[in-house]
Amino acid sequence: MSQKLSENQAFSNQIISWYRQNPRDLPWRNTHDPYKIWLSEIILQQTRVAQGMPYYYAFSENYPSVQDLAEAPESEVLRLWQGLGYYSRARNLHFCAKYIWFELKGKFPSTYDELIKLKGVGSYTAAAISSFAFGEVRAVVDGNVFRVLARYFGISTDIASGKGKTEFEALANQLISRDNPGEYNQAIMDFGSRMCVPKNPDCPNCPLKSSCFAFSKNMISDLPVKINKTKIKDRALNYLIIRCGNRWVWKQRSSGDIWTGLFDFPEIDHNPFSSQHPAQQYPKNYKHILSHQKLTATFSEVEIPEQEAQKLEEWCETQGYSLVEENHIEYLAKPKLIVNFLTDQGF
DNA sequence: AATTCGGGGGG
DNA sequence: CCCCCAGAATT
Numbered sequence A: 001m002s003q004k005l006s007e008n009q010a011f012s013n014q015i016i017s018w019y020r021q022n023p024r025d026l027p028w029r030n031t032h033d034p035y036k037i038w039l040s041e042i043i044l045q046q047t048r049v050a051q052g053m054p055y056y057y058a059f060s061e062n063y064p065s066v067q068d069l070a071e072a073p074e075s076e077v078l079r080l081w082q083g084l085g086y087y088s089r090a091r092n093l094h095f096c097a098k099y100i101w102f103e104l105k106g107k108f109p110s111t112y113d114e115l116i117k118l119k120g121v122g123s124y125t126a127a128a129i130s131s132f133a134f135g136e137v138r139a140v141v142d143g144n145v146f147r148v149l150a151r152y153f154g155i156s157t158d159i160a161s162g163k164g165k166t167e168f169e170a171l172a173n174q175l176i177s178r179d180n181p182g183e184y185n186q187a188i189m190d191f192g193s194r195m196c197v198p199k200n201p202d203c204p205n206c207p208l209k210s211s212c213f214a215f216s217k218n219m220i221s222d223l224p225v226k227i228n229k230t231k232i233k234d235r236a237l238n239y240l241i242i243r244c245g246n247r248w249v250w251k252q253r254s255s256g257d258i259w260t261g262l263f264d265f266p267e268i269d270h271n272p273f274s275s276q277h278p279a280q281q282y283p284k285n286y287k288h289i290l291s292h293q294k295l296t297a298t299f300s301e302v303e304i305p306e307q308e309a310q311k312l313e314e315w316c317e318t319q320g321y322s323l324v325e326e327n328h329i330e331y332l333a334k335p336k337l338i339v340n341f342l343t344d345q346g347f
Numbered sequence B: 001a002a003t004t005c006g007g008g009g010g011g
Numbered sequence C: 001c002c003c004c005c006a007g008a009a010t011t
Helices: A003-021 A034-044 A049-062 A066-070 A074-081 A088-103 A123-134 A143-153 A162-175 A181-194 A306-319 A326-331 A336-344
Strands: A233-244 A247-252 A279-281 A286-289 A293-303 A322-325
Touching: A003 A162, A003 A181, A034 A049, A034 A088, A034 A123, A049 A074, A066 A088, A074 A088, A123 A181, A143 A162, A143 A181, A233 A306, A247 A306, A247 A326, A286 A336, A293 A336, A306 A322, A322 A326
Parallel strands: A233 A293
Antiparallel strands: A233 A247, A247 A322, A279 A293, A286 A293
16 A cells, blocks of 8 residues: 555545544434535535534425425525525525426435436535535635645645636545545534634644644644635615505516526616605615625605506516505515515514 | 526635 | 635626
């Protein structure tokens, strides 16, 4: 056995050894059901375990099987996802559930190569499902793995680049335990999220410190290298709430922009009503940070008399807007910004 | 390769 | 204020 191979084996053995002494009891670890594992992995993309946990329970209870999810209306799935963000995850989840149930007759894809074809399933998620549910030897590379490997092996390749992704995936697939790939994958992610954390990691108590490159070179704060280019743009949203009796005009957002499929309000420009009826603006501005946009929203309100209800209905029809009874608002999937506004109004 | 997709937590 | 989080799709 080459020295390289035995060093790799020592690394994975220590990772698994640490994991067995410090296991977290997470609900998706108590099953091999690929549906539940898939569900958990989609929820946890770019999402902390603590934030995703209540959503995992909600989806598991409302949709215990892929059939239940497949037969649910998309509006309900999006409403259940409300507040978690990256809503294409929910739409892709529902799309794939329908595909698996109705096209594949409920037979869940069971290999990395099949799983990665699913919408919303990339290299990380395909590796996670194939190893956890089916025991395939396929290493996960998430933010935790990037960090642990970059520090331990002293790799300074930009983890946000395609070169970095290729390089780290190749290394991870050399390190993964052939006997227990799923447990190794769980172990290295847990190690990264609880021991080898981004800031102020607990190096003195780390079982791998003696052979860790970054620790020995005092480069913990320099690794991993991540070159971030995203710049945040300011954006104004000036909403107009058009009310007619107890009905409000709602707009379902279309693709190609933020919050696809969710409901908010028309914006104040280009409406035939606010010029003829007094529109009242709410005093408070709402600031909301997305990953790439800094939103500032204002809300105005205009009341349309019942005599013009038919004209309003026709205008909504041409615009693709919906007149929604107040008691139905809670069932619409809405962005957090809108939920915040409604909460302030007592909804 | 660069940009676009949410929302929350921690230093 | 910054960065990060069990990333992936699109351009």
